[in-house]
Amino acid sequence: MFDIVYADDVMLVVNKPEDLLSVPGIGEEKKDCLVTRLQREFPTVRIVHRLDFATSGLIVLALNAGSHRALSIQFQNRVPKKRYQARVHGQLTEDKGEILLPLAPDWERRPRMKVDHELGKPSQTHWECISRDQDSSRVLLYPHTGRSHQLRVHLLSIGHPILGDVFYTDEAQHQGYPRMMLHADRLGLEHPVQGHWLEFSSECPF
Structure with a gap:
């Protein structure tokens, strides 16, 4: 059973598990997913948008063609406000910052992405360090673009990969x-029919 944060006649907001x-x-073994599970009840x-396989948290889904179109347009126009929380390797020396690095597929190591100044698409992430311990930091992340693996590659690029990431960290x-x-952990957007602003939150599980 899913943790349904919000539901009405035209949309859902749920907590996707990691x-x-x-x-x-692709393949029979990868048919199980958020959408196919939700289709049993809805x-x-x-x-409308996606979270990586390993990422948990808030995701919005549409329940009809009209709301799907309206929500998709919002994401194309970067209307929604998204926030993520992460634990990263090492101690960040600054309290906040911005990462502006273009991203492109790493074709030789798919599905990985990489910084590519020639072929990459512009990508922007703001971050804020909220705590530090001996060998890691906790950060809030505000992506202003929605590239695949954006947060993961951006944090790797500044020397602070996300802990537990099997693609972008070494085994240790x-x-x-x-x-x-x-x-x-945070998502704000306009209701696809009524137009008023909605904000949702999800407690960080780690």
Whole structure:
């Protein structure tokens, strides 16, 4: 049973658990995903945006074609306000910052992404360090673009990869962690029919 944060006749907001695809992948073994599970209770549900397999937290879904179109346009126009929380390797020396680095697929190591100043698409992330311990930092992340693996690659690029990330850390940095330490904990957007602003929150589980 899913943690449904919000539901009405046209949309859902749910907490996606970690280690679950947002949509079906290629192959029989990757059919199990957020959408197929939700379709058992909400047969008309449609994906609007995605969270990585290893990322948990808030995701909005549409329940009809009209709301799907309206929500998709919002995401294309970068109307929604998204915040993530992460634990990263090492102690950040600054309290806040901005990462502006273009991202492109790393074709030789798919599905990984990489910084690519020639072919990459512009990507922007603001971050804020909220605590530090001996060998890690807790950060709030505000992506202003929505590139695949954006937060993961941006944090790696400044020397502070997300703990538990099997793609972008060495074995010592992901062994010993039960999951990737990245959670979508805040989401704000306009209601697709009524137009008023909605804000949702999800407690960080780590």
